[in-house]
Amino acid sequence: METTIYHADHADQIKAAAALLNQGELVAFPTETVYGLGADATNETAVGKVYQAKGRPSDNPLIVTVSSVAMVERFAQPLTEQVKQLIAKFWPGSLTIVLPLQPNALAKVVTGGLSTAAFRMPASQATLSLIETAGVPIVGPSANTSGKPSPTLAEHVYHDLKGKIAGILDDGPTTVGVESTIIDMSVDVPTILRPGAVTVAELEAVIGDVKADHHHVGKNEIPKAPGMKYKHYAPSAQVEIVDSVDDFKAAMTWAGQQAGTVGLMATDGQLAQLTIPANVEVYSLGADVASATHRLFAGLRHFDTESEVAYILTAGFANEGLGAAYMNRLDKSAGGMHFTNEQ
Template sequence: MSAKAPTLLAPDRDGIVKAARLLADGGLVALPSETVYGLAADARNDRAVARIYEAKGRPSFNPLIVHVADMAAVERIAEMPGAARRLAAAFWPGPMTLVLPLRATAGLSPLVTAGLPTVALRLPAHPVMRAVLAAFGGPVAAPSANPSGRISATRAEHVIAGLGAQVDAVLDAGPCAVGVESTILAPAPGGLRLLREGGLTREAITNVAGPVQEDVTPGKVEAPGQLSSHYAPEVAVRLGGAAQPGDITVGFGPGAADLTLSETGDLVEAATRLFDVLHAADRLAADRQARAIRVSDIPDEGLGRAINDRLRRAAAPR
């Protein structure tokens, strides 16, 4: 574990090379993706992966997403049924994760898969993260770069505030464009299962692959983001309804509020701003000694499904 604050790296050639070198040495590096910042480590290194769980305070039964640079790396790690290939062709690189059968020769740390016979894989689209993956030359485990169960990080300053000296370096490429984690899908003989709502909308998926079976909070966790309580600020989150005296209010669309996800009611903007606004609301609640954050209703369509999924988990009993 680092004994000092993390090194801040620039999103240039020098920063990319330094990030890759730290990963090769077993370090933890917060990397930008189009979704959120990820807490990255060499997915083949038991000690490095264990440091992810330790830094986040993440339960060991909650598997990690492995990020790779190209389809050749996917093929080395997992089996690819036909449905998975169609989804990959349509949506990779991008905010989609596929849960696939793990190859016996994959070479990943068993901590990555939490003992499951499957592995969650993604090809990110962010050019800086792709450059780090190419320079590193191997698979990287990278859950969201925040304490487990707390608000995800969409800016470098969120990472530093949440994890601080537990991270060796943060590669700062500015705010994340999508703002919510990847959509997680599991192709299976019985049909396509949706394990987590995310930055790829259900409508886009069904246009390519047909209907999906929702399985976002199963009895047994088989993918990240399925715990009932997650993404939570320090204070309670309340969804919809009338604000109570002293509540910190988060609006959507026209209307007075302390903070807003989108003044125009734009779901893309709201998704991009979601975690940034929740961080700001949490700070404001601490300043005002407020007991709750009240969030306006969000339409449950398109990216609104992913936003509502995160808000419901943030509001769940802890």
């Protein structure tokens, strides 16, 4: 299969990409967070192709990406006042909302067999136009090989999925860099299932108390949202989290003793405090947690595809605010591994 690149600033190319969706084909699309892999969410055969293209476990539910609230109301049970408040504040944007469904509204291949589904309206005019033109909601998992770092450029999508999907709608680099916050509104107490750019404080300012779901999803348990059960965001090299400048200094001593090249991802301020050995390749995370969140996946992909490294030493941040989203992704990419002086 040939994978065609469509350009988001041309209406005729959006129309051509929408026609592919209507034909049951797969088209990657841009959002402000990461690139998603789109298929007609009402077409079971098309959705099945998503799992095949990504190598994704079939019990990992898919986000349903929409262009309007009316599109959500076709499938979900009547929206509560709290849900309407969240939509009014955060849509279009980086918030995904898990809602109870009308009976048999969506196929099990979309929901993982659950009676809920996660809905999102992204802040990408190109993608909203794509969905509107197609006239159907589209599933929207990240457009990458399952388990690998999520794509923040169309080139990342092409690297992973060329020949496996029909098209990519290219709208340049994403702006947020990590996937959306997921909040479960199908339960008594609103619950964060995945942290993202919309923080707990921002959510609580709109609807009051929310809690976070930290439980381990069991082998035979179906997760309510993506990213809760399986290994994610992992390059081929071992990622290790470095928790402080002192740890970074020890890590540089250790790295300098390694035979091969070692990757280093840190902020400009941290880098300025380090003596970096000749065999260490640097990827800047920018000035702060916001730029680090934006650059995290791109950095991991850089070392995965453009450098031969066995280790990637990566800066950690406080697990609060936007740092919670950053650390959620980094911890999963590292498999919980932190650098220690003893290694």
